[in-house]
Amino acid sequence: MIRIKGITVAFGGVKPLRELSFQLSGAICGLIGPNGAGKTTLVNVLSGFVTPVAGEAEAFGTRLLDMRPEARHAWGLARSFQTPQIADDLSVAENVMVALDPLSLPGAERSQRLAMVLAETGLAPRAHVQGRRLDGFDRRLVELARCKVSRPRLILLDEPAAGLAATERAQLIDLIRALPVPGESMVLIIDHDIDLIAAICEQTAVLDFGTLVACGTTRDVLADPKVRAAYLGEFEEGTS
Ligand SMILES: Nc1ncnc2c1ncn2[C@@H]1O[C@H](COP(=O)(O)OP(=O)(O)OP(=O)(O)O)[C@@H](O)[C@H]1O
Ligand SMILES: [Mg+2]
Numbered sequence: 001m002i003r004i005k006g007i008t009v010a011f012g013g014v015k016p017l018r019e020l021s022f023q024l025s026g027a028i029c030g031l032i033g034p035n036g037a038g039k040t041t042l043v044n045v046l047s048g049f050v051t052p053v054a055g056e057a058e059a060f061g062t063r064l065l066d067m068r069p070e071a072r073h074a075w076g077l078a079r080s081f082q083t084p085q086i087a088d089d090l091s092v093a094e095n096v097m098v099a100l101d102p103l104s105l106p107g108a109e110r111s112q113r114l115a116m117v118l119a120e121t122g123l124a125p126r127a128h129v130q131g132r133r134l135d136g137f138d139r140r141l142v143e144l145a146r147c148k149v150s151r152p153r154l155i156l157l158d159e160p161a162a163g164l165a166a167t168e169r170a171q172l173i174d175l176i177r178a179l180p181v182p183g184e185s186m187v188l189i190i191d192h193d194i195d196l197i198a199a200i201c202e203q204t205a206v207l208d209f210g211t212l213v214a215c216g217t218t219r220d221v222l223a224d225p226k227v228r229a230a231y232l233g234e235f236e237e238g239t240s
Pocket of ligand 2: 040041082158
């Protein structure tokens, strides 16, 4: 369960989030909204890249914003980036291991976890390929493997399937479905593909202009006229 309370972010005169409050529970939940709605900004707040001027956030009863970003990672927060952040001169394995470096695990456990996620994501045959040589799909897979390897409690995925072909998306969705351990961990996924959100998210929050439009079970939220209005165009295309 994640609870957002009164979060406001200000970049000079721009306020991408304005007293935003909502809560979501479920193994996989969605965060949707038009371009510029504030979705990535919220992920940046939760992961510590942006400090809000006001508000609180709690996940599984822990207050996240009181912790430094490294402490949030150690607690069990992992995120992916809208544009995958892959180091060009590190191998696939090294790019994934970056998430374990701060956790000071015994060497055998590190190797075991790495081998497991590389096998699960299908990256094992390319473990030694350098980041600069990876195609778009492999970059998305590396980001997912990096999220998974630390066995986090809260996983924030910022448009993890954007730009992928339909078969690649389907493969990625299967991997995302397998990410959370019900009751112990949660995935919050941002995506513009309403069909994807409808297929995998128990609950969904909708933002527009930095405020909440709707929040609740995905089915109710997607039927809400306010949501349909916010999505006019993209949404009707996706469902007609
Ligand atoms: N560092 C920044 N400085 C100034 N304005 C910013 C900054 N980061 C984001 N913004 C603005 O905040 C608003 C919300 O941006 P954000 O990236 O959170 O939107 P989003 O919902 O993720 O959109 P998209 O679907 O296009 O990824 C936008 O108007 C954006 O231009
Ligand atoms: Mg974004």
